[in-house]
Amino acid sequence: MTGTEPLLAPLPDAGWSRVLCVVAHPDDMEYGTSAAVAAWTARGVEVTYLQLTAGEAGMAEPPDVVGPLRATEQRNACDEVGVGDLLILDHPDGMLEYGLSLRRDIARVVRTVRPDAVVTANFDFEAYGGLNQADHRAAGMAVVDAVRDADNPWVFRELAEEEGLPAWHTDALLVAGHERPTHAAAVDDAAVGAAVASLECHEAYLKHVTGHPKPEEFIPEILREGGVRAGVDHAVVFRVFDLGGLGGSGD
Numbered sequence: 168m169t170g171t172e173p174l175l176a177p178l179p180d181a182g183w184s185r186v187l188c189v190v191a192h193p194d195d196m197e198y199g200t201s202a203a204v205a206a207w208t209a210r211g212v213e214v215t216y217l218q219l220t221a222g223e224a225g226m227a228e229p230p231d232v233v234g235p236l237r238a239t240e241q242r243n244a245c246d247e248v249g250v251g252d253l254l255i256l257d258h259p260d261g262m263l264e265y266g267l268s269l270r271r272d273i274a275r276v277v278r279t280v281r282p283d284a285v286v287t288a289n290f291d292f293e294a295y296g297g298l299n300q301a302d303h304r305a306a307g308m309a310v311v312d313a314v315r316d317a318d319n320p321w322v323f324r325e326l327a328e329e330e331g332l333p334a335w336h337t338d339a340l341l342v343a344g345h346e347r348p349t350h351a352a353a354v355d356d357a358a359v360g361a362a363v364a365s366l367e368c369h370e371a372y373l374k375h376v377t378g379h380p381k382p383e384e385f386i387p388e389i390l391r392e393g394g395v396r397a398g399v400d401h402a403v404v405f406r407v408f409d410l411g412g413l414g415g416s417g418d
Contacts, residue, residue: 174398175351178203178341178405179413180284185213187282187337189273189310191263191302193222193241193255194369195288199389200343201248202354202362203286203403208249209358215252215280216245219269219306224260226375236371244368248361252280263302265309271323273313278332283412285314285337286405289344307342314340314410338412341405348404351397354390359401362386 186207188196196204196216204214222237223230238255245253256272263269277285290307292299316322320334327333341350354362366373366382373379393402407413 175348175396175404178350178352183212183283185280185282186284187215187280188286189217190288191219191306193218193237194372197244197366199362199386200403201365202358202390203352205248205358205361206354214250216250217276218255219258220260220263221255222260240369244365247365263305265305269309270313270316273309274317274323275326277314277317278326278335281335282337284339284341286341286343289342337410339410340408343405345406348406350407351393351402351404353399353402359387359390
């Protein structure tokens with residue numbers, strides 16, 4: 168911030184009871200966003216994690232070894248922030264394809280969980296200081312469309328007719344890690360600590376990332392920078408898209 172930019176609006180999440188977080192890989196939620204998750208679960212919000220791949224192509228060992236290992240690490244990370252519901256799909260890591268199959272799989276979970284809000288990660292072509300990873304881009308686009316698919320009774324009719332999952336309207340879509348955030352979720356010290364601990368759970372994976380800083384060295388700084396933009400000590404920032412349930416407070 169330059170000091171002249173307006174503060175980000177507080178995230179209007181007081182009435183939420185369920186949140187669905189959809190990302191491509193294990194650890195994608197752990198780079199700061201899990202602090203918001205810890206804050207939500209601490210006040211009784213039910214949070215579900217949906218990971219579209221097992222992250223099996225992210226390490227040097229064979230995929231049949233890495234997939235279960237990363238699932239265990241993600242389960243431990245979920246425990247640190249109070250997430251009891253972890254779903255991992257079997258789309259191929261590194262080769263995630265945007266398309267009807269992926270949209271249907273996400274829409275199915277949206278209709279099952281019935282969330283007030285859906286969270287995903289930045290899927291811009293350029294993100295995080297460079298070119299965004301292919302799976303991130305495919306995942307984000309599919310999430311945007313699947314949230315709307317889930318709300319349309321005439322899209323993926325088999326979900327209702329064969330699986331008993333009627334259409335569901337989600338109030339808001341939140342994109343974490345976006346360079347142009349609109350809202351901020353203030354988080355306390357306990358949530359900051361939980362976010363650090365959640366990333367530390369990905370111990371085996373982090374050992375494969377050359378030069379990766381220690382979580383305690385950069386996660387609190389990310390959240391402090393978010394706090395500066397919101398006028399609080401620490402915050403997670405999001406670009407929020409109001410899908411018709413926030414009373415005009417979204418993007």
